[in-house]
Amino acid sequence: MKINYFKPSVRVIFYMIIAIVLVAIFIFMLFGSEIAANKMNPQPTSQQIPVSEKVKIFHDNIFVADLHADSLLWGRNLLESTKGHVDLPKLISGGVDLQVFSAVTKTPSGINIESNSDKTDNILYMALAQQWPIETWKSLFARAEYQANRLKWFIKGSQGKLKLIGTKKDLHNLIEKPISEPHVTGVILSIEGAHALEGNLTNLKRLYDIGYRMISPSHFFDTEIGGSIHGELKYGLTELGVEWVTEMESRGMAIDLSHASSKTMDDILSLATRPVIVSHTGVKGTCDNQRNLSDEHIRKVAGSGGLIGIGFWPTAVCGSEISDIVRAIKYVIELVGVDYVALGSDFDGAVSVIIDAGRLPELTQALITEGISDTDIEKIMGGNVAQFFLKSLPKESIEQ
Ligand SMILES: [Zn+2]
Helix, strand or coil: CCCCCCCCHHHHHHHHHHHHHHHHHHHHHHHHHHHHHHHHCCCCCCCCCCCCCHHHHHHHHHCEEEEEEHHCCCCCCCCCCCCCCCCEEEEEHHHEEEEEEEEECCCCCCCCCCCCCCCHHHHHHHHHCCCCCCHCCCCHHHHHHHHHHHHHHHHHCCCCCCEECCCHHHHHHHHHHHCCCCCCCEEEEEEEEEEHHHCCCCCHHHHHHHCCCEEECCCCCCCCCCCCCCCCCCCCCCCCHHHHHHHHHHCCCEEECCEEEEHHHHHHHHHCCCCCEEEEEECCCCCCCCCCCCCHHHHHHCCCCCCECCCEEEEEEEECCHHHHHHHHHHHHHCHHHEEEEEEEEEECCCCCCCCCHHHHHHHHHHHHHHHHHHHHHHHHHHHHHHHHHCCCCCCCCCC
């Protein structure tokens, strides 16, 4: 007897492969970015510190600010409670008055802190998975524009709970808001890496007009503006970079030295006429690795009248507890004084963090337990950031 086994033709196999690929793409688009977001930004596991009623009241009454969050990248609705490190409910429960949101426009695959080239492009996958506009597939500028639009969309939907801060006046109004009024978190836009300019300084005005107020010269690879500490060549500021510094300063946009090569830091610090910021970093004095700031650079940044934002991720502070963040903060205070230290969490920055935005009162409690004075805690938790931006932000108003 002859058995008729099903023998698929080449054409049927071809269609089956196409169907499998389409299903895989569909699943990738539906869940890809959420799976990546949860996997790459795990929730904090540090030991919880009980916060006394008195400290809660104190924390709610001081101006709390954080210099760095990459939350716009992950496709989450930040108006709802999420599994991320920052969202509106966490900003409210954490008493955050000012949060800097940073756009990430290109990162290399196989990302590491030693050496990366610009040849690969991880963010393209994020753009595809989240169905960003087609122009973002190729244009890094368009990616920055898209992430700013996302923040503006959240601001619109927040019923006044989020407010874009683009000028001195915006920030002044936020600070002066009577405590009896409902909580408002001010938000400032920044960019990780000047590759978003696509090598063209005329794009700086466009980024300014969109609302960006702080940019770092590089992120994980060397750029047309300056070398990265994680780049292949780690060169200093380029000729275009020198022009960029002048233009940034003339527009009232803050220069962020995070991720910059040592040479780029030196070049900018000797050229800058305004205070510079290191938005998210650790310090070699408590955690000696390539990414962290040397004593010499801490002194120079403080000497510019700038700020050092201490990160909350374990490789920034060499530990996984709140006491490790406190140790780094105290180190900066002992080296250069309390006026130059701030919080630079790196929330949602593809890292695990020691605490999320909702747990910031625990940091205030830890600083009090450490014996730091109320006046100094006010500066550390956000007072210094308020002073910095009150001086550095431009006067003119922007479209919202
Ligand atoms: Zn970063």
